[in-house]
Amino acid sequence: MSPARVHNASPSLTPADGRERFVTSPYYRGGGRVDESAQGFTVHAEFHLQCEVRLVSGVFDPASPDLAEVYRPFGRCVAIVDEHVHRVYGDAIAAYFAGCGIELLVMVCRALEADKTLSTVARIVDYLGPNGREVTRNEPVLVIGGGVLSDTAGLACALLHRRTPYVMVATSLVAAIDAGPSPRTCVNTDGLKNSVGAYHPPALTLVDRSLFVTQSAKTFRHGLAEVLKMAIVDDEALFTLLEERGPDLVTSRLASAPPSAAAATDEAIIYRTLRSYLGHEGPNMFETYQDRPHAFGHTWSPGFEPAARLLHGHAVSIEMAFSATMATVMGWISASDRDRILNLCQRLDLAIYHPVITKVDTLTRAQQAMRAKRGGHALWAPLPRAAIGQCDYAQDISDELLKETIETHRGLCTARQNSGGIDPLLG
Ligand SMILES: NC(=O)c1ccc[n+]([C@@H]2O[C@H](COP(=O)([O-])OP(=O)(O)OC[C@H]3O[C@@H](n4cnc5c(N)ncnc54)[C@H](O)[C@@H]3O)[C@@H](O)[C@H]2O)c1
Known part of the structure; x- marks a missing residue:
């Protein structure tokens, strides 16, 4: 290695436990202690990262x-x-x-x-x-x-x-x-x-x-579905901003130039989404806990997205719309909040329905897989509860509840005459 390629930009020495120690990287810290007994040793270690x-x-x-x-x-x-x-x-x-x-x-x-x-x-x-x-x-x-x-x-x-x-x-x-x-x-x-x-x-x-x-608008929509996810379960003000900007969000790709009212709203949408996402992810960086609102839209969709060959953003929005209907069937949110969610999905050209969502077998298999992934005890499916911007977790979802939700959702979507304005396979 030539001298120009010896990189050692942060050889900081930091005191720890009274000893000075060489820090491998300024972004990470560690610590620990060892309990000792005649039978052996137990290490308690901590890792601290900064991002x-x-x-x-x-x-x-x-x-x-x-x-x-x-x-x-x-x-x-x-x-x-x-x-x-x-x-x-x-x-x-x-x-x-x-x-x-x-x-x-x-x-x-x-x-x-x-x-x-x-x-x-x-x-x-x-x-x-x-x-x-x-x-x-x-x-x-x-x-x-x-x-x-x-x-x-x-x-x-x-x-x-x-x-x-x-x-x-x-x-x-x-x-x-x-x-x-x-x-x-x-x-x-x-x-x-x-x-x-x-x-x-x-x-x-x-x-x-x-x-x-x-x-492309197609891949941008994947992101929009994730923004909407945080709005529905965690931030009602973010939901209102999305309603205000509507379809223009896709046209402008959230990139409108300042100074303009649209730019200020786009900036606020990005900021609030990150605030919401990091507010939950930041204290749970190693997924040691399963109460994660940002798993909304991701309980059943991993099971039906590949089966129906859906684009990810549409798979997530189909689950979000279906979940909104389920939350209404369970009495967790009002029909008017459910309709606000379905309306916004459709205005953003995010699909709300696909025949795959009517297959109870596919949904129950997806639940089993997700239950295992989330620790094996319960489902931890986030659903909106009380109002837009708040959520709770459903742990056991019976076949009866799935069937009632499917029927209700099919009826609602048929009345709306389309699946969200766009082909969820191509859009
Ligand atoms: N790790 C996580 O927690 C997490 C969370 C959400 C999604 N994901 C993963 O992220 C992936 C989806 O991310 P994505 O939507 O960014 O897809 P992507 O990375 O495939 O990007 C979409 C397309 O846009 C192109 N592209 C990206 N930025 C561009 C730009 N500024 N201008 C022109 N073209 C551009 C890319 O080349 C690609 O063709 C999935 O694999 C998903 O599983 C991971």
């Missing part, structure tokens, strides 16, 4: 300090960039680092859902590792892309040196408000989605909503 989510604008503008501040101490930046994103922003990214006098080394990575595999992770580890760019365990890797790349490259960073920090520039709405700052990094195996992974959030996530403008 920041920062709202920025013009992240690749040469005047923007956010990336330069991180990478200047290292003299270089090793980046993994989504292939499509590289096509659109590659020149701007190269110009940014050249302008800052920081060497940029890029792996351009195809990151389709089909690429969310362990072999993609292995290729990224090879690129970053001892036979590649020799990234050290305190040198943050830069990941630029959507949710597929954040899951895949994030897992590669989790595996490299057993834990290597990374910075995420979220280029899609899903990556900005959900997958990017999420602690979960994962890939699919044997057709099972997100089945293998590690808890390894980015040290820093940069959210620049102006980047969403180049996203």
Whole structure:
């Protein structure tokens, strides 16, 4: 390794237990104690991580300090960039680092859902590792892309040196408000989605909503479904903002330029979604608890999304609409709140119905799988309760309740004459 490539930007010494200790990376701390007895030893260990989510604008503008501040101490930046994103922003990214006098080394990575595999992770580890760019365990890797790349490259960073920090520039709405700052990094195996992974959030996530403008409406809608999810179960004010902006949200991709009233609302929508998401995820970064409102829309959909070959955003919205109906059947929310939810889904061109939701077998199988994933005891299905912006958890959902909900929901959706204004397979 040449001297220019010895990276040791943060060799901070910190006092712990009266001893000075060398910190491997400024983003992580650990501690512990050992109880000793004649029969053996018990270790009690703690791990502390720090991760920041920062709202920025013009992240690749040469005047923007956010990336330069991180990478200047290292003299270089090793980046993994989504292939499509590289096509659109590659020149701007190269110009940014050249302008800052920081060497940029890029792996351009195809990151389709089909690429969310362990072999993609292995290729990224090879690129970053001892036979590649020799990234050290305190040198943050830069990941630029959507949710597929954040899951895949994030897992590669989790595996490299057993834990290597990374910075995420979220280029899609899903990556900005959900997958990017999420602690979960994962890939699919044997057709099972997100089945293998590690808890390894980015040290820093940069959210620049102006980047969403180049996203397709189809993939942008996946993100919109996740925003709506947080609004329904956690933030009524966010729900009202979504109602105010309506279909224009899709047209503008939440990227309307300031100064304008629309820009202020778009900014507020991103901020409130992150506030809501992190408010629940932040104190539960290792999923040690199952009362997670942001699992709304994700109890049955993993079971019927692949079976019906639905696009993810539509699968989530179909479950959200179905859940709103179920909450009404259970007496948890009023019919007028349910209709507000169905109306907003339809105004945002998110599907509310698909025949797959009427198959009791598919739904009960999905419940069994989810029960196992959530600890094996109960279902922990978040449903709106009392009002929009609040939720509770259903633990046992009987076949009778499923059947009554199916009939009611089918009737409501037939009266609305369509499944949400758009084909959930193509839109
Ligand atoms: N880890 C988690 O907690 C978590 C949470 C939610 C979703 N996810 C995962 O995220 C994935 C979905 O994320 P996604 O919707 O970002 O999909 P994605 O990463 O596939 O991106 C969608 C498409 O848009 C392109 N793209 C991204 N940003 C762009 C931009 N600014 N301009 C032009 N093209 C752009 C990508 O190349 C891709 O083709 C799924 O695999 C899902 O499982 C993970």
